[in-house]
Amino acid sequence: MAAKRFEEINEKLRRGEAVVMTASEFKRYVKERGSISLKDVDVVTAATSSVMSGVSAVFQIPVAEKGRFTRAVKAYINGVPAFPGPAPNERLGLIDVVVYGTSVSIDDPEYNGGFLFRDLVEGREVEVVVETREGFSVSRSLSMHDFTFARMYTFRTCYRNYGAFVNPRKEELETIFAVTPMKGELQEATFAGCGELNPLANDPELSVIGVGTRVLVNAASGIIIGCGTRSTREHPNLSVAADMWEMKAEYLGGFRTSAEPDAYISIAIPIPIVSEEVLKGLMEAVDEKLPMPVIDTNIRTPIAQDRYASVWQGVDYEVSFNPENCIECENCMVEQICPTKAFNRELKAVNPDYCTHCGACIHVCAGDAFSGKLGHIVVEGRLIPVVARFSSRAKAEKLAELLKKRLLEGEFQLMPPVEKLHCRS
Ligand code: SF4
Ligand code: SF4
Structure with missing residues (x-):
C-alpha cells in the first residue's frame, strides 16, 4: 500500500500536481x-x-605515473592523515584513501578533515603527499576534479x-x-x-x-x-x-x-x-x-x-553583524574562536557560506558587533x-x-x- 502511494505521489510530482511543503511550512500551516x-x-x-563527528570520505587519487612506487604506506592531504587501502593498487600510481572528518592536520591543529572537505568541494587545490614502501615521498597539487573517486560516508x-x-x-x-x-x-x-x-x-x-x-x-x-x-x-x-x-x-x-x-x-x-x-x-x-x-x-x-x-x-535563527560597532581590536577574539573561520577582521566581514549562526561571536566580541x-x-x-x-x-x-x-x-x-x-x- 505504502509503495503504491509512493508511486502515486511520484506521478503527481511528474504531472506538477503534488503539494510539497518544507517541515517549517508544514508546522506553520x-x-x-x-x-x-x-x-x-x-x-x-x-x-x-x-x-x-561521524563523517568520512573515500578518495581515489592519481599521484604518480604507473610503476613509480609499489605501494602507499602513509598519505596526507593538506597535512590531514589519509589512510591508504584496502586496495593495494600495486604499481598503479593511484591511492585509495579514507579520510575522517575529525582527523587533524599534522601541520595545523585548527585544520581537519571537515575543513579539507569544504576546500575540496569549493574546488580549491590541495597538497597530496604519499610516503611509499620504497622509502621516498611523492607529492602533487590537485583539486577534487582530478580525483577519480570522491564519496562521503557517514557513520553517525x-x-x-x-x-x-x-x-x-x-x-x-x-x-x-x-x-x-x-x-x-x-x-x-x-x-x-x-x-x-x-x-x-x-x-x-x-x-x-x-x-x-x-x-x-x-x-x-x-x-x-x-x-x-x-x-x-x-x-x-x-x-x-x-x-x-x-x-x-x-x-x-x-x-x-x-x-x-x-x-x-x-x-x-x-x-x-x-x-x-x-x-x-x-x-x-x-x-x-x-x-x-x-x-x-x-x-x-x-x-x-x-x-x-x-x-x-x-x-533568532541568524546572527547579525554590524560592522559599525566593530572597534577593530588588535586581538580580535571573534576571528580567533569563530568555529567555521567565517569572520575576517581585515575585511570586517562574515562569509555567509561559512557562517553557521552558532552565536559564539556574540559573547566574545569586545564591541557588540554581533547580535542574536x-x-x-x-x-x-x-x-x-x-x-x-x-x-x-x-x-x-x-x-x-x-x-x-x-x-x-x-x-x-x-x-x-x-x-x-x-x-x-
Ligand atoms: S572582537 Fe568584535 S569589535 Fe573587536 S575586532 Fe573583532 S569583531 Fe571587531
Ligand atoms: S555566528 Fe558562529 S560561525 Fe557565524 S561568525 Fe559568529 S562565530 Fe562565526
Whole structure:
C-alpha cells in the first residue's frame, strides 16, 4: 500500500500536481489552521545541519605515473592523515584513501578533515603527499576534479533529539561540545539538534525513512545505507553515502571547538505522506514536545530534560553583524574562536557560506558587533543561557527548500525504502 502511494505521489510530482511543503511550512500551516489532512499535502521535506563527528570520505587519487612506487604506506592531504587501502593498487600510481572528518592536520591543529572537505568541494587545490614502501615521498597539487573517486560516508548522522551540554563542576571544561572552554557551575550551555526540522523527529516510527531512501547530503544526491553507530530506538541516527562532486560548500565544513576541531554537514530527507500515521507523526513533532536531554559534559550523563522549544522558539535563527560597532581590536577574539573561520577582521566581514549562526561571536566580541537571541535551557527551574549552537536551522531550512524545489522540478524522485532501519539497541 505504502509503495503504491509512493508511486502515486511520484506521478503527481511528474504531472506538477503534488503539494510539497518544507517541515517549517508544514508546522506553520498546522499552527495557523489547527489541522491538516492527507489531501492537503503529499511530501514534507525535513533537514538538519549540524556538527556531526561521524563523517568520512573515500578518495581515489592519481599521484604518480604507473610503476613509480609499489605501494602507499602513509598519505596526507593538506597535512590531514589519509589512510591508504584496502586496495593495494600495486604499481598503479593511484591511492585509495579514507579520510575522517575529525582527523587533524599534522601541520595545523585548527585544520581537519571537515575543513579539507569544504576546500575540496569549493574546488580549491590541495597538497597530496604519499610516503611509499620504497622509502621516498611523492607529492602533487590537485583539486577534487582530478580525483577519480570522491564519496562521503557517514557513520553517525542526523541524530533525533541530540541534547544540550552543561558543566556542573567548578573548573572550566575543554570539550568538543563548546566553542570556548565551558564555564563551570552551570553558567552556560550549548546544544545540538534541529528539533522539529530534524527528519527522524518527523518520522518517529521510521515508517518511510529506511534503507535505500534517497536524500540530499550537502545538496548532493545520496542514499541511506542503514542505522549509524550508537543508534537506539529512542535516539536513532543514520549512515548515509553521497558522491561529493555536486556538494555545495555552504552546507559542510570544519568546526573548531575548545578541544579538537570537528566537522559539520547537512542532510535533507523527503517524507512522503503515505498514511494518516505518517501525517500524525509530522504533526506531533513540534519543538514544544520534542525532548532535549541536558547532559553533564564531564561524565556524558543526562542530568535534566528540557524541550527544543527553549532553544528554537522565540530566538533568532541568524546572527547579525554590524560592522559599525566593530572597534577593530588588535586581538580580535571573534576571528580567533569563530568555529567555521567565517569572520575576517581585515575585511570586517562574515562569509555567509561559512557562517553557521552558532552565536559564539556574540559573547566574545569586545564591541557588540554581533547580535542574536540564542535562548536558554532550563535545569531545575534555573535558566542557563545558550552561548553556542552546534546546529543551524537557517542552513537546514535552506536545504529543505532546495529539496522541495528539486522535487517540484522533477529532479528528485521518491523511493520507498528497500528495508526498515533496525537499530541494535
Ligand atoms: S572582537 Fe568584535 S569589535 Fe573587536 S575586532 Fe573583532 S569583531 Fe571587531
Ligand atoms: S555566528 Fe559568529 S562565530 Fe558562529 S560561525 Fe557565524 S561568525 Fe562565526
